[in-house]
Amino acid sequence: MAEKAAGGVQSVERVFELLELITDAGGDVTLSELSSSTDLPLPTIHRLLRTLVTLGYIRQLPNRRYALGPRLIRLGEGANKQLGALARPQLKSLVDRLGETSNMAVLDSDMVIYVAQVPSLHSMRMFTEVGRRAHTHDTGVGKAILAQLDDEAVRGIVSRTGMPTPTPKSIGDIDALLADLKLIRERGYSIDEEEQELGVRCFAMAVPNAPTPTAISVSGPVSRVDKSFADRAVPLLREAAQAISDEFNQN
Template identity: 50%
Template sequence: MSAVQSVDRALDVLEALAERGGEAGLSEIAARTGLPYGTIHRLLRTLLARGYVRQESDRRYALGGALVRLGGVAERMVAVWAQPYLAKLVELSGETANLAVMEGDFVVYVAQVPSPRRLRMFAEVGRRVLPHSTAVGKALMADRPDAEVASLIERTGMPRRTENTITDLPGMLAELKRVRACGYAMDLGEEELGVHCLAVGVRDGSRTVAALSVSGPAERISALDLEGLAGDMRAMAAGFGAELGPAGPASPVGSPGSPGSPGDGGTG
């Protein structure tokens, strides 16, 4: 079935706003979408009328409140779909598995299956963190051009969470180059001392929309076959991305297992 052009273009406008941190001027939307100004104006009028976009006092456009309801429902559905993948990841690693997405300039944890071990790490579902100090944040940023990463970091800053946190833009761009080259991201005690995490991006076909991670005590994560685990995680991410993409739901991976109860703190 062919795409409806006006719907396709309206979604391009919304995605352009999201990629600019939720707010952009007309010229920025045009640069991102390649659409003529007249077309963008017509699309924005409809989106404004439906509450999906609002116009600020400086005449810039921002994502509107009507998206909150849709986003909340979609986030809950993604969390449900992720459970079999996360459970399988816990079986493979023995550690807590997480799913995170980017909301504006923040990383948000939307689903988790805890490790069955007595000492385990977890990031509370719904927790929002800046992307520079987490493996999931790096996996999500690695899909973006350096200029876009620089704009994001200019807005958020790079506060030092621990003595290991990367706090300068050149250092982060070098780290993201490494992530792109090896296919996975690491947090080596950068968000919380003593906690290590490994993450891979989840693509829906055209872009990275989420990140899968495992997190645990530094000594246990370091003892894992990280290259092998990252390969398994990329395969899982490909399956989950296919489920999220236009082709529709895929067959679940493995059995969901028993989630267990939250543990003693940490991140992913």
């Protein structure tokens, strides 16, 4: 558990510790698994869980495991909107300087969800919408996020979601994906090379030290988003990702 805040309310700290432990475990746990992951006394864990179940923030499954509850969805949607609002000025700057659509996405339940977008003024552009969910293995933002995780975590994600191939250029097996992620880690950014949509290329970069795995991207037709575009875009993406990170960590 993170170090307790000075002057913090202990019961509140304990509640969030349990919620974070359940999240880190993949979304559902047993009482004994929680007990082995924290120093909290078992009766305290049970009491807090019972309260959270009553409030709808945790639910108990038929197999007696505890899972994150539906009321957290509303909080998460609100947080995603706030993350998008914080990032929007940087995304707009990318569009102003590069002329192509910029997006921000976060990892949510093994998928990426787009939380902010500033569209290009061009008539021919990528039409991803805010709120859209997509796989991680065939999107620029998704691969930028996966590259921040270890190979075991990546294997877990794709084993749960599968690896559909929306275009002939999509990556369809785990070994090829892990090889691509190794390259992404080395160069610091990902490329969606017509893997999500034929004719569209995307450059993406993870936001460092974000509160949840997050990435930003610029995308457009391959006729405009070429090698010379990449030479201009990558430094600007890095600058924007750091600025968004700084903004997150001031709040």
